[in-house]
Amino acid sequence: MSRLRRKREEAPLxxxxxxxxxxxxxxxxxxxxxQLPPWLDAPxxxxxxxxxxxxxxxxxxxxxxxxLPLVVLLAATVIxxxxxxxxxxxxxxxxxxxxVLKLLxxxxxxDAKVAVxxxxxxxxxxxxxxxxxxxxxxxxxxxxxxxxSMRALQPARLPTSLRRELLPAFGLLLAALPLSLLAFVxxxxxxxxxxxxxxxxxxxxxxxxxxxxxxxxxxxxDNHPALRASFDxxxxxxxxxxxxxxxxxxxxxxxxxxxxxxxxxxxxxYRDSIGYRISLEPTNQRILPALDVPLSAxxxxxxxxxxxxxxTKPVQDPLTYELRSALSYRLQxxxxxxxxxxxxxxxxxxxxxxxxxxxxxxxxxxxxxxLIVKAALALFHEGGFSYTLAPAPLGRDAVDDFLFSxxxxxxxxxxxxxxxxxxxxxxxxxxxxxxxxxxxxKLGQYLLVRQSDAHAWSEVWLDGRGWIRxxxxxxxxxxxxxxxxxxxxxxGQSEWQGIAWLREMRNRWDVVNRWWNEGVIGFDxxxxxxxxxxxxxxxxxxxTLSVLLAASSVxxxxxxxxxxxxxxxxxxxxxxxxxxxxxxxAKAGVARRSSEGPQHYLQRAARALPGQREQLDxxxxxxxxxxxxxxxxxPEPLRRFRRAVRDFRPRHVVK
Amino acid sequence: MAMAVAETYRRVQQWAERRLPALTRYRxxxxxxxxxxxxxxxIVPSGFGAAFGVLLLIMLAGALNYANNAALLLxxxxxxxxxxxxxxxxxxLDGLRLSAIQAGHAIAGEPLALQLHVEAGVRLRQAIxxxxxxxxxxxxxxxxxxxxxxxxxxxxxxxxxxxxxxQLWTSWPLGLFRAxxxxxxxxxxxxxxxxxxxxxxxxxxxxxxxHQRLHHGDDLAALRDYRAGDPQRRIAWKASAxxxxxxxxxxEQPRPRLEWxxxxxxxxxxxxxxxxxxLARWLGEAEARGVPSSLWLPGEEIxxxxxxxxxxxxxxxxxxxx
Numbered sequence: 001m002s003r004l005r006r007k008r009e010e011a012p013l014x015x016x017x018x019x020x021x022x023x024x025x026x027x028x029x030x031x032x033x034x035q036l037p038p039w040l041d042a043p044x045x046x047x048x049x050x051x052x053x054x055x056x057x058x059x060x061x062x063x064x065x066x067x068l069p070l071v072v073l074l075a076a077t078v079i080x081x082x083x084x085x086x087x088x089x090x091x092x093x094x095x096x097x098x099x100v101l102k103l104l105x106x107x108x109x110x111d112a113k114v115a116v117x118x119x120x121x122x123x124x125x126x127x128x129x130x131x132x133x134x135x136x137x138x139x140x141x142x143x144x145x146x147x148x149s150m151r152a153l154q155p156a157r158l159p160t161s162l163r164r165e166l167l168p169a170f171g172l173l174l175a176a177l178p179l180s181l182l183a184f185v186x187x188x189x190x191x192x193x194x195x196x197x198x199x200x201x202x203x204x205x206x207x208x209x210x211x212x213x214x215x216x217x218x219x220x221x222d223n224h225p226a227l228r229a230s231f232d233x234x235x236x237x238x239x240x241x242x243x244x245x246x247x248x249x250x251x252x253x254x255x256x257x258x259x260x261x262x263x264x265x266x267x268x269x270y271r272d273s274i275g276y277r278i279s280l281e282p283t284n285q286r287i288l289p290a291l292d293v294p295l296s297a298x299x300x301x302x303x304x305x306x307x308x309x310x311x312t313k314p315v316q317d318p319l320t321y322e323l324r325s326a327l328s329y330r331l332q333x334x335x336x337x338x339x340x341x342x343x344x345x346x347x348x349x350x351x352x353x354x355x356x357x358x359x360x361x362x363x364x365x366x367x368x369x370x371l372i373v374k375a376a377l378a379l380f381h382e383g384g385f386s387y388t389l390a391p392a393p394l395g396r397d398a399v400d401d402f403l404f405s406x407x408x409x410x411x412x413x414x415x416x417x418x419x420x421x422x423x424x425x426x427x428x429x430x431x432x433x434x435x436x437x438x439x440x441x442k443l444g445q446y447l448l449v450r451q452s453d454a455h456a457w458s459e460v461w462l463d464g465r466g467w468i469r470x471x472x473x474x475x476x477x478x479x480x481x482x483x484x485x486x487x488x489x490x491x492g493q494s495e496w497q498g499i500a501w502l503r504e505m506r507n508r509w510d511v512v513n514r515w516w517n518e519g520v521i522g523f524d525x526x527x528x529x530x531x532x533x534x535x536x537x538x539x540x541x542x543x544t545l546s547v548l549l550a551a552s553s554v555x556x557x558x559x560x561x562x563x564x565x566x567x568x569x570x571x572x573x574x575x576x577x578x579x580x581x582x583x584x585x586a587k588a589g590v591a592r593r594s595s596e597g598p599q600h601y602l603q604r605a606a607r608a609l610p611g612q613r614e615q616l617d618x619x620x621x622x623x624x625x626x627x628x629x630x631x632x633x634x635p636e637p638l639r640r641f642r643r644a645v646r647d648f649r650p651r652h653v654v655k
Numbered sequence: 656m657a658m659a660v661a662e663t664y665r666r667v668q669q670w671a672e673r674r675l676p677a678l679t680r681y682r683x684x685x686x687x688x689x690x691x692x693x694x695x696x697x698i699v700p701s702g703f704g705a706a707f708g709v710l711l712l713i714m715l716a717g718a719l720n721y722a723n724n725a726a727l728l729l730x731x732x733x734x735x736x737x738x739x740x741x742x743x744x745x746x747x748l749d750g751l752r753l754s755a756i757q758a759g760h761a762i763a764g765e766p767l768a769l770q771l772h773v774e775a776g777v778r779l780r781q782a783i784x785x786x787x788x789x790x791x792x793x794x795x796x797x798x799x800x801x802x803x804x805x806x807x808x809x810x811x812x813x814x815x816x817x818x819x820x821x822q823l824w825t826s827w828p829l830g831l832f833r834a835x836x837x838x839x840x841x842x843x844x845x846x847x848x849x850x851x852x853x854x855x856x857x858x859x860x861x862x863x864x865x866h867q868r869l870h871h872g873d874d875l876a877a878l879r880d881y882r883a884g885d886p887q888r889r890i891a892w893k894a895s896a897x898x899x900x901x902x903x904x905x906x907e908q909p910r911p912r913l914e915w916x917x918x919x920x921x922x923x924x925x926x927x928x929x930x931x932x933x934l935a936r937w938l939g940e941a942e943a944r945g946v947p948s949s950l951w952l953p954g955e956e957i958x959x960x961x962x963x964x965x966x967x968x969x970x971x972x973x974x975x976x977x
Binding site for chain 2: 184521523
C-alpha cells in the first residue's frame with residue numbers, strides 16, 4: 001500500500017501548475033531584478049525561459065551534470081560579487097537563483113510544493129531592500145501566482161483559463177486582508193532584535209560627517225525624500241527653512257569635518273519657538289536634522305554642544321521624532337577662548353591669495369566683523385560668480401582656485417570659501433550642512449524635503465549676536481533659497497524644465513508615501529504601546545496585545561465559521577414548504593421515513609391525526625398537483641399551498 | 656518490517672475504535688442517503704500545511720527581528736490566506752450528499768465496480784477524493800449536478816460482502832489542510848463465485864449425434880441478394896446471370912437447438928464449493944456460446960433462458976447459496 005501511495009505521488013506534474021510555477025518564479029525574478037546584478041538577472045531569466053520551453057515540449061528533469069555545475073556557478077557568482085554568501089543581499093540573490101534552479105528538477109507535485117513555499121519566502125526577501133508602499137503592493141500581488149500554483153496542484157479540477165486561475169487566488173487574499181491587518185496591528189513587536197540585524201539595505205547615502213566641495217553632486221540630483229516635517233502652527237517662511245545636521249569646525253585645506261562633540265549644549269536665548277514633527281528616512285547615520293536651533297533632544301538622542309542632535313544608534317528604518325526649535329535667537333552669546341581658537345583654525349600654507357584678500361579686509365574694516373561679512377557677500381554677488389552643479393575641478397589651493405579663477409560652483413563651494421575667508425579675516429566661522437527648502441504639500445499639510453535639498457552654509461560668530469547664519473549661496477543665486485536646488489540649477493540645465501510637471505506630480509503623490517511611512521512602516525514597538533491610548537490604556541504591553549490578538553482571532557474565527565456553516569436555502573419553494581410541514585408533523589410524532597414518498601407519508605399522517613384528516617388530505621392533493629401536474633408549479637396555487645402549510649398546526653396525537 | 660508496522664497500526668486502530676469511539680472519528684453503520692455536515696467533517700493540517708506553517712513562523716521571526724513592517728504585513732497576509740483556506744476546505748465537503756451506491760458484478764477475487772452517486776448541492780465541488788481500501792480517486796462536480804464516481808472494490812469470497820468504510824477527503828484549495836469524513840453505508844454487494852478453471856462439459860440430453868446431424872445444414876435453402884462480405888464461392892453464378900445483381904446461395908444453418916440443463920443434483924460426487932465453481936463455469940460457457948440454460952439449485956429453480964439478465968440471475972443465485 002505504501003508503494004502504491006508513493007507511485008501515485010510521483011505522478012508527473014501537469015502543464016498548468018508548472019506554467020503557474022514558472023510565472024511565480026518570473027515574478028520573483030522581476031521583483032528582485034533591481035537588487036541583483038544584471039549579469040545574474042539575465043542568465044537566470046534565460047534558464048527559466050529555457051526550462052519552461054523544454055518542459056512544454058517534453059517533460060523530464062534536467063540531468064545532474066547540468067544542475068550541479070549551475071548550482072556551483074551560482075554560488076561562485078554570488079561570492080564573487082558580494083564577497084560573502086551570508087547576509088541580506090547575497091542571501092536574497094542566492095535564494096532567487098536557487099528558486100530558478102529548483103524548477104529545473106521540478107517534475108512532481110511534491111517538488112512543486114517545495115518550490116512554491118520557497119517562492120513565498122523569496123517574495124518576502126524582496127521587501128527587505130524596499131519597504132515602500134508600491135513595492136509592498138506589488139510583492140503582495142506576487143503572491144497571486146504562488147497561491148494559484150498551490151491551487152493548481154490539486155487533482156480533479158474543472159478546467160479553466162490561465163487568467164481565471166488567478167482570480168480565486170485574488171479573492172482568497174482579499175478575504176484574508178481584514179484578518180491580516182488585525183494581526184499586523186496586534187502582533188507584538190520586538191523591542192530589540194533577537195539576533196544581530198545587519199545594516200539596512202534601504203538607507204540612501206545622504207549627508208555625511210565630512211564635506212569637501214563637489215561631494216554633493218550626487219545628492220543634489222537625488223530626488224528621494226530625505227525627511228518630512230509637519231508643524232504645530234504655520235510653517236516657517238521658505239527663507240527660514242534651514243534644517244541643521246552637521247556643524248563642521250575642522251578644515252584641512254580640502255575637507256571640512258566635525259569635531260567630537262560634548263554633551264553640554266551651548267546656551268541659547270530665544271523669543272519664540274515652533275513645535276514640529278520630523279519623519280526621517282533611513283540614513284544609516286546617527287545625525288537627526290532639526291529646524292534651525294533645537295531646544296531639546298527627543299528620546300534616544302543627545303543634544304550636542306553645537307545643538308546638533310545625535311541619535312544613540314544609526315537610523316536604519318524610518319524614524320519620527322518631535323522637536324521644538326527657535327527661529328530668532330542668540331546662540332552662544334559668549335564665545336570662550338578654546339572655541340574661538342577652533343573657529344579660527346586654518347591649515348598652514350594653503351590658499352595664499354585668499355589669506356591676502358582677507359588680511360586686506362581686516363585692515364580696512366578694523367574689527368567691524370559685520371562689515372567683513374558684507375564685503376564677502378558683495379564679492380560673491382558682484383564678482384562674476386555663477387551657480388552650477390557641474391563646476392570645473394579645483395586644485396590644491398581649492399579656495400584660491402574658486403575665488404580667483406573658476407568662479408563657479410554650488411553651495412559647498414560658496415560655504416567653504418566664505419568660511420575660509422571669514423577665518424582668515426579673524427571672524428569666527430564654521431560650516432553647517434543640512435537641508436534647506438522643501439516642498440509644502442498642501443493636501444498633507446507637511447513639508448517634503450528631498451535629498452536634492454541638501455545644502456551647506458556658514459555660521460559666523462558676531463560679538464553680541466552670537467552665531468548667526470550666513471548663506472553665501474543666496475548671494476549668488478537667491479532662487480536656491482526661495483525655490484530650491486532644482487530651480488537654481490534650472491537656469492544652467494534646461495532638462496530640468498521638461499520634467500517640471502513630473503516633479504510636481506511626484507511632490508503631490510508623496511502624501512501617500514508619507515502616510516505609508518508613518519502609519520505602516522513606522523508602526524514600531526513604541527507606537528504599538530500607545531495603541532490603546534484613546535481607550536485610556538497608556539501602555540499596551542505584550543500580554544495585553546497577546547490577549548487582544550487571541551480575542552480578535554476568536555471573533556474572526558466566529559465570522560469565518562458562520563460563513564463556512566451558512567448554506568444557501570433551498571431554492572425550490574415547494575420543497576421548502578413540504579419540509580416545513582414535515583418538521584411540524586415530526587414534532588407531533590409523525591416523522592417522515594427515508595423510504596416514504598410524499599403521498600404515503602401524508603396519508604399516514606392523516607391516519608395518525610384523524611382530527612386533521614381533511615386538512616392533510618387537501619395538503620397532499622395540492623402538493624401532488626403542484627409537483628406532478630406541471631413542469632414548474634404555478635405561482636398562485638403555490639402561494640395558497642405555502643399559506644396553508646404556514647397555517648397548519650398539528651394537534652398532538654390522541655391515543 | 657513494514658508489514659509488521661502496518662499490522663500493529665491496524666490492531667491499535669481496531670482497539671481504539673472499540674474503546675474510544677468518540678476519539679477515533681469513525682462512523683457506525685448508516686443508511687443512504689448520507690449528507691456531510693459539520694458534525695462529521697474533520698480538519699487537520701496536512702504535512703505540507705505543517706511545513707508551510709513552519710515557513711510562515713520563520714518569515715514572521717525574520718520580519719519582527721528586522722523590524723520590517725512591510726515583510727510582516729506580507730507574512731500576515733499569507734498566513735491569513737492559509738487559515739482562510741481551512742474554511743474553504745470545510746465548505747468543499749459540507750453539504751455533499753452520497754445519494755446512492757450502485758454495485759456492478761464481479762466474480763470473487765476480481766475488483767467490483769462501485770458507482771457512488773454523489774450530489775454536489777448548491778456548491779461547486781473540486782478536488783474531492785474518495786478513498787476506499789487504500790485506493791484514491793479524485794473527482795469534481797459542478798453545481799447542482801450528480802456524479803457517478805466509479806471505484807473498484809476488491810473482493811475475496813463469493814456471497815454478500817459488506818461495504819467497507821469509505822473516506823471522502825479533500826485538501827482543496829491550497830493543499831494545506833486535509834478535511835475528511837468517514838462514510839459507512841449499511842450496504843452489502845453480492846460477489847459471484849469464481850468459476851473453476853477447467854473441467855468436463857455439462858451432460859446434455861441434446862447431446863446425441865443424430866440430433867446434431869439433423870441440424871447440420873448443407874442443403875441449399877434459398878437464394879438471396881449479395882451482401883458485402885459474402886464469400887465468393889457462395890455466389891450462385893448461373894442464377895446471377897439471369898438476374899440484375901449477384902445472388903448468393905444461402906445454406907441452412909445448424910439451428911442452436913442446444914440447451915443445457917444445469918443441475919445441482921448431477922454433481923453429487925463434488926463438495927458444495929466445487930459444485931458452485933463448476934456450475935459457474937458452465938453458466939459462463941453457456942452465456943459465451945449463447946446456449947440457453949436452465950439451473951436447478953436447492954431452494955431455487957431457474958427456467959430456461961439466455962442473455963446477460965439470465966446469466967446474472969443464475970450467478971446471483973449461485974452466489975447466495977449458503
